[in-house]
Amino acid sequence: MFASLSRLQRYYLYYTVGFLAFIGALAVLERHGMPPRWIGYAFLCFTISMYALIGIVCRTADVSEYYVAGRRVPAFFNGMATGADWMSAASFIGLAGTLYLSGFQGLAYVIGWTSGFVLVALLLAPYLRRFGQYTIPDFLGARYGGNAIRLVAVAAAILASFVYVVAQIYGVGVITSRFVSLQFEIGVFVGLAGILVCSFLGGMRAVTWTQVAQYLILIVAYITPVAILSYNQTGNPVPQLVYGQVLQQVTELEERLFNSPAELEARQLYRERADLYAQKIMQLPQSLSFEREQLSAQINKLKASDAQMKDIVALERQYRDLPHDPEQARARWENAMFSAVDRSKPPVHHAEAFPGETVEEQDIMRINFLALIFCLTIGTAALPHVLTRYYTTPSVRQARESVFWSLLFIMLLYITAPAYAVFAKYEVLSHLAEIPITKLPGWVAAWAKVGLVTIEDINADGILQLAELALNPDVVVLATPEIAGMPYVVSGLVAAGGLAAALSTADGLLLTITSSLSHDVYYRIFRPDASTQLRLVISKSMLLVVAILAATVAAQKPGTILSMVSWAFSIAGSAFFPALVLGIFWERATRAGALAGMVVGTTLSIYYIIRVEFDSIPVLGISGFGMEPWFHVQSNSGGLFGVLAGFITIIVVSLITRPDPRAANFLNAIRFRNGDDQ
Amino acid sequence: MTAKADIHWRKTRRLTFVLIACWIFVNFGLTWFARAINEVTILGFPLGFYMAAQGTLVINLMIIWWYNRQMNKLDAQYGVEDD
Incomplete structure (x- = not known):
């Protein structure tokens, strides 16, 4: 069994065993009186120095290594790296809380953030890999020709990735300040250092291998607390299987409590x-x-x-x-x-689909649920930092297989998140609701102190009613170790996992922005004759500049930027998805069509989001432009209209412009190859 | 374009579209009726909830698995080179 593992698999097995031993050692030390703060430091130092070590070992001065890891990443490991790349601080910390607060409606995120990989596998990954260049703008530039489309693609990639990367670095600041009690701004720069040690010297190659390491930490950290909680509550340590029974108990409790x-x-x-x-x-x-x-x-x-x-x-x-x-x-x-x-408002039953008092309200919920799935799905299949990962496998076959592994590894987390939410809800309904406020469990007071839990005895009866309790969504994952009465070492593990999730996503995004600027803009457009060495110097300096810029923005705690993260899906989806898919499957798609479709789709998405979300922009001094949503679709699903408009525009404009004679050759090359070329 | 490449592409395209149709049916079609199928209970879960939280994800994984299997066969049959 052991001998059948490849060298790489054996390395990562040693690494995983080493990490588990490290946790075990800390658990023993905690029992002998090691203070929590030191445990936090130990996790922070251990994980970041592991990443730094991998980053230094993987340093490279080769362009292909720097942009696409030399195309030597086996499917299995590319799957893990994509998993870490994909799962952000929001998935790790926020998702379970969102599911806790919105019950069934939150499951749109679970479906939306996973089902896009079917589109990646069937429509994009094999063709991108056979094309075999470095970036997504590369692909569009080669398919449609011309620099204009490359520039539009670069702009959209940066627009979608930059806010996203700021949110990840912000997440690092939040985690370090909460668990190791560093000051928030210092935490942000610790995060910046953590990102740079992985990506600066080794580019995609180093990022890939650290992402594999980060995936292992984040998945262990995510599943451990809820498995223990599940074992405590049901006697079965596999939460994904047994939370159905807990959900039934939750429903019974809801029925008893809601209308007392x-x-x-x-x-x-x-x-x-x-x-x-x-x-x-x-x-x-x-x-x-x-x-x-x-x-x-x-x-x-x-x-x-x-x-x-x-x-x-x-x-x-x-x-x-x-x-x-x-x-x-x-x-x-x-x-x-x-x-x-x-x-x-009367609370909603956790398992109820499309809750609403009238049929009309239920239909609005249903439309929004499906619209959100659509948007997240298309966005997943179009975010450049995910798609570039499929350039890194050795072959087309491995690219296809690595999407399978990606989805499998990602699913492990997304299948666990709803279990977290149900266990937390059971805990709240059975041990918090209708309990005298002086007798509440200790974790409530601890998290109330930092403002993540608020309690107000509005009817002054000294007993906690559900309506009087407000939870911040982050608290569900952060407090589960304490809810289950686990030692602090488990909380430290959760912090390390959240950190891994944030850093790995930030790495991937940062590299996407950097390669768009250095490869697509500088090398392809301005200086096609630049030497390899110069290209790498430009890449590395861009990386530094963008990283510092993102960290500086994150240190300001920009509320609006954080709420803009969900826009990334709408922007990426409407900019890239129609142009990529039609470019691969429809020979007739032309440059003018693609260009028009990308611009119209992205503009419509942004226009819709802004007009539905805001009524005024004080900085620009304009106001009163808010509008009623179309078909009741909320602003976070604005991409629905952008994607559809993108498809229609590309089709219509392509049909009225002259067909591109070079398209057939390009398509033959990415669809079929039997050895003559290459 | 050679005849072989042409048939290979046609078969690839048919497989892709059939699987995408299945995917749309499960992810959007079944989900549309989540409220109705919630009446059924499976492993303690209401079915609609179960599908959204686990079932759909597993079916998606199986779609990718099936696509890979068929494409590997197809590539072998038509002698597609894989670097």
Whole structure:
């Protein structure tokens, strides 16, 4: 068995065993009193130095090694590397929480982020591999000819990848600041160092082999806590198989709890609070000055009556914290109103598909569920950092097979995430709901301290109602080790896994941006005669510049940029998918068609997202352009329209322009080869 | 284009389109009826929930596996070189 493994497989087996031994050693040390903070440092140092080691061993001065790992990555390992490349900080930390909060509706992410690989396998990977160049703009440039399409492709690739990479580096900052208590900004630059050690010296070759190492860590880290939790709750350590029974218990608990008198009362109180805020917002600015007068009158009265100093100070603080002007008051009160409205809504059953009170509401849920799947699927099959991975296998056959391995390795995480959510929900419904607030388990208070859990006893009965509890989605994965009563070493493991997920995705994205700039723009367009050495120097300096730029942006904690990550799927999907697929399967597709389709599709996606999502852009001083969504489709699925428009535009424009005589040759070369060429 | 390459491409295309049709049926067709099929219970899961959380993913993996198997056969049959 062992002898049948390849040299590489044996290396990674040693590595995995070494990592498990390291965890074991830390567990023993913790029992002997090693403080949690040191455990965090140990994980951080161990994993990052492993990545650095691989990065240094894989350093290279060869262009083909730097861009496509010398095309020597076997299917199995390319699958693992793609898995790490694909699964981001959001998949690792956020997905289970999203599933916890939205139940069935969240499963759109589980389907959407996996089913795109069928499209990659059947429509793209074999053809990209047989084409055998370096980037996605390369492919489009060769198929359609001309620099214009290359530039549009580069712009779309950078647009889709840059926000994404910022979000990964931000994720690193969050994880390091939470688990090793580094300052957030320092954490961001630790992340930057972690990314550069992998990619700077060795390009794609080093990134590939570190991604394999990162995949192993992240999957162990993701599955371990929930397997232990599953064993504790059901006696079976395979959570994916048994959470169906737990889901049934959850449904029973939901039925008992959702409409208890105390819950109804709490929700009614939130509704009243929301109404109060709505009234206050309507009566601005009088309501603000009225509130100010009332508070100062109260303070004066207390002062006059020699009340306790403590009460006066509290009221004075309240007075100081009042909004400064009507503008700020409106923003703040609207937030408070929406949060109260959210809590006043009757909760949704976890397993219920397309929940809604009327058939119409259910249909809107259904349309959005399918639209989101569509968008994420097409986006998955079009994100350049994933597609370039299929240039790195030794053959077309291995490219096809590596998509199979990719999906298998990715599925392990996506099949586990819904189990996380159900176990967490069971825990909340059985050990938190209807429990006196003073007797809540310890992890609630610990996470309330950092603001990820909020509890408010609105009906003042001293007992926690579900409506009074709010969880940040991240808490589900982060707190599971504590919920299951595991030692801190497991929390450290989860942090190391999240770090691996964020770093590996950031590496892949960064390399995509860099090769777009250095290979497609500099080498292909400006200096086709550049020497190999110069091309590598340009690549490495671009990498450094882009990485530092991304880290600098991430250090500002840009809220809007983080919410723009979901746009990447719509942008990549509408820019690349129609042009690639029609380019491969339809000989008649022409340059003008592809160019028009890419521009129209991407523009429409961005236009739709912006107009549905925002009503004004204060920086540009424009406002009042918000619009009603088409067919009730939410802005995060805006790519639906962009992709369809892209396909239609390419077809129509191609049919009215002259066919390209060179297309047939190109297509023959990527569809079939029997030894004469190459 | 040689006749051999032509037949190979036609067969590849047919396989691709049939499998894509299956994929659309499972990922979008079945999912559309998730609410209805949730009435059925399998392994303790409501069927609609199970399909979205696991079933669809497994079927997708099998589609890729089947495609690879058929393409390997087809390539061998028509003597497609694989570097």
